[in-house]
Amino acid sequence: MEKEIKARVDSLLGQMTLEEKAAQMIQVSFRHLGREKSLEWAKRGAGSFLFAMGEDAKELQQAALSSRMGIPLLFGIDAVRGHSVNDHATVFPTQLAAASTWDKEAVREMGRVTAKEVASEGLHWTFSPLLCLARDPRWGRVDETFGEDPYLTGEMAAAIIHGYQGDDLRNSDSILACAKHYFAYGEAVGARDACDSEITRRKAKEVFLPPFQKAVNAGCATFMTAYGSMDGTPFTANSWALKEMLRQEMGFEGFVVTDWGNMTSLMTQQFVAETPEDAAKLAAEAGNDMMMSSEEFFDTAVSLVRSGKMAESVLDEAVGHILAVKIRMGLFENPFRQGDPKCLGCPAHRDAALNVARESITLVRNDGVLPLNPTQKVAVIGANGDDIRAQYGDWTYFSHPLPDPEKEPVRPYVTVKEGFEALSKNVVYCRGCGPMPCAKDDLDAALDIARDADVIVHVVGDMIDQVGEAKDRANLDLSGRQSELHEKLAALGKPLVTVLLASKPSTITREAARSNAVVIAFNGGMFGGQAVAEAVYGVFNPSGRLPISFPHHAGQVPVYYNALPGWHFGPNARYCDLPAGPLYAFGEGLSYTDFAYEDLTLDADTLQARVTVTNTGDRAGRETVQVYFRDCVSSVLTPVKQLIAFRQVDLQPGEKKTVSFQLNRMDFSLVNAKEQRVVEPGKFLLMIGHSSKDADLLKTEFTLS
Numbered sequence: 001m002e003k004e005i006k007a008r009v010d011s012l013l014g015q016m017t018l019e020e021k022a023a024q025m026i027q028v029s030f031r032h033l034g035r036e037k038s039l040e041w042a043k044r045g046a047g048s049f050l051f052a053m054g055e056d057a058k059e060l061q062q063a064a065l066s067s068r069m070g071i072p073l074l075f076g077i078d079a080v081r082g083h084s085v086n087d088h089a090t091v092f093p094t095q096l097a098a099a100s101t102w103d104k105e106a107v108r109e110m111g112r113v114t115a116k117e118v119a120s121e122g123l124h125w126t127f128s129p130l131l132c133l134a135r136d137p138r139w140g141r142v143d144e145t146f147g148e149d150p151y152l153t154g155e156m157a158a159a160i161i162h163g164y165q166g167d168d169l170r171n172s173d174s175i176l177a178c179a180k181h182y183f184a185y186g187e188a189v190g191a192r193d194a195c196d197s198e199i200t201r202r203k204a205k206e207v208f209l210p211p212f213q214k215a216v217n218a219g220c221a222t223f224m225t226a227y228g229s230m231d232g233t234p235f236t237a238n239s240w241a242l243k244e245m246l247r248q249e250m251g252f253e254g255f256v257v258t259d260w261g262n263m264t265s266l267m268t269q270q271f272v273a274e275t276p277e278d279a280a281k282l283a284a285e286a287g288n289d290m291m292m293s294s295e296e297f298f299d300t301a302v303s304l305v306r307s308g309k310m311a312e313s314v315l316d317e318a319v320g321h322i323l324a325v326k327i328r329m330g331l332f333e334n335p336f337r338q339g340d341p342k343c344l345g346c347p348a349h350r351d352a353a354l355n356v357a358r359e360s361i362t363l364v365r366n367d368g369v370l371p372l373n374p375t376q377k378v379a380v381i382g383a384n385g386d387d388i389r390a391q392y393g394d395w396t397y398f399s400h401p402l403p404d405p406e407k408e409p410v411r412p413y414v415t416v417k418e419g420f421e422a423l424s425k426n427v428v429y430c431r432g433c434g435p436m437p438c439a440k441d442d443l444d445a446a447l448d449i450a451r452d453a454d455v456i457v458h459v460v461g462d463m464i465d466q467v468g469e470a471k472d473r474a475n476l477d478l479s480g481r482q483s484e485l486h487e488k489l490a491a492l493g494k495p496l497v498t499v500l501l502a503s504k505p506s507t508i509t510r511e512a513a514r515s516n517a518v519v520i521a522f523n524g525g526m527f528g529g530q531a532v533a534e535a536v537y538g539v540f541n542p543s544g545r546l547p548i549s550f551p552h553h554a555g556q557v558p559v560y561y562n563a564l565p566g567w568h569f570g571p572n573a574r575y576c577d578l579p580a581g582p583l584y585a586f587g588e589g590l591s592y593t594d595f596a597y598e599d600l601t602l603d604a605d606t607l608q609a610r611v612t613v614t615n616t617g618d619r620a621g622r623e624t625v626q627v628y629f630r631d632c633v634s635s636v637l638t639p640v641k642q643l644i645a646f647r648q649v650d651l652q653p654g655e656k657k658t659v660s661f662q663l664n665r666m667d668f669s670l671v672n673a674k675e676q677r678v679v680e681p682g683k684f685l686l687m688i689g690h691s692s693k694d695a696d697l698l699k700t701e702f703t704l705s
């Protein structure tokens, strides 16, 4: 901790009573406790509130400042894709869609815009980004991740954290980022939300901690502990993870907040604590600084210290971490700091959301049917083609955490149908059916308009009821009657374009085989529909790349590309009743032009790699050049392929560029059986190309001494 900050922290701690310290470690949900109780907590010196906005937040701040110590409150909110719990804010695509852009600058800008809008309400802190890996698509929160890969996740994390926190935390439009959920939440067994993650410490260091390390390196001010557990120890009670790893090894200097009720759940869900005292002691001693929505921490912590069962220094340390962040962001000098209220949903911010939506569109199949021509008569079919709630998915004002499904959607937004109508006069729409069977389903009506069209665009996917916390799915097939309708549409024998507007991969092998083109849109936010239509009509050339593999079948999961080698991972290895490999691989994505790779070189001394990429088609396009490696022989099993770098290049038709990468030795490291990150000398394979698929990669072998 910086000297000057430490001196201020020590001075504050010296003046605080035990009760004031315990209160500082509490984060209260305004929404759940209501105004009166919340005001009491503010006066008692609570450290933070979540879900308090606008005038409510101001009133609470005033109450906190009038308390004996007058320590300002921190206000946190889930602004995970724009400040989208506010119905007038800019709604961005989900993190998963944003990761499909592979564009760090666009993702940084997403963070910047979000920060400005959150700060415009006088709030200070977003519980974002989510850095768990989505290696099992059955998990309900895949939409909130940057996909399955630790490297891509870490790069995107650093970008969005820089966006949130800006150049200086003291700026009134900077907000605190929160790296969550620490860690391996996405790896819970069977993708059952918040359950145990069957991993070891070595594997944690190898796979799950690296994105969090990048968050620390990017200066991320706060971390949130995960709900689950690892090897019998809840993450909330894991001092190895919170102290040894996070603070000592990774160098984190901010503060740690638990997830919702995590302290209490040590007792009520995980049964490692019998009483609130046991739970409070476990959570505090393990290294959690702030308890989200576990108010009983207050009384229990005070009595634990008074009875000599817990050292007061435990509280001092935690409160010190919290106060240091408050000091760093200048909250004491400027407790009512606020950004510019006029920026909420302003045109420049909407442009940023449209940009991410466009860049996220990933074309994974096209036999030449796309781009469409506005003179073609198009039948757009499917509930998700004209349902802003489904298009938004989770974490907006319709859904979590302040759900209001009946709320009237606030313009501007553009559904897929509206996007098509804006670009062509020859568009008809019919709902047909959606992800949830309902009385409105009318397959015949959809077939009627399809019969009369030149091209059919079937928009399929999932909707809010199938997405989010504790909404894991055992079955990833298209739900409701969507598959049945798709089959009937295909039987008409017309060109068929399938658009997946969903929170995550669905198993669409059959649908893809019947389609002339497949577009993956995920949840594209307010302009997601416009982006789909523009991609389909070729207004822009799609450049998205999948940040996650698409399984053929839920029973094939996991199919992430960076698997460990073994009998099941050779070129021909497969389940005997499924094709080998995924339907669509990590990094995959087409455009309306083609790129050719040649001349891969690697200087084994300088570790400078080069490759030449040519746009061999007749449209300008953006290629994402992906760099993977494999350690050919290693003391522990290492992945068959691992992403270690990527770069985007814009190429005119016929244009050729040499793309170079300065790699370094540690890029080729592994975590050995002693849990040390090392580079083991020997043979390596460097692979550069268009996607993680072998057929897309140029390869060269080299030796590290």
Ligand code: NOJ
Pocket (backbone or CB within 6 Å): 050, 078, 127, 180, 259, 260, 401, 469
């Ligand atoms: C629980 C979720 O797991 C977490 O991601 C979120 O930030 C908190 N609730 C607050 O809403």
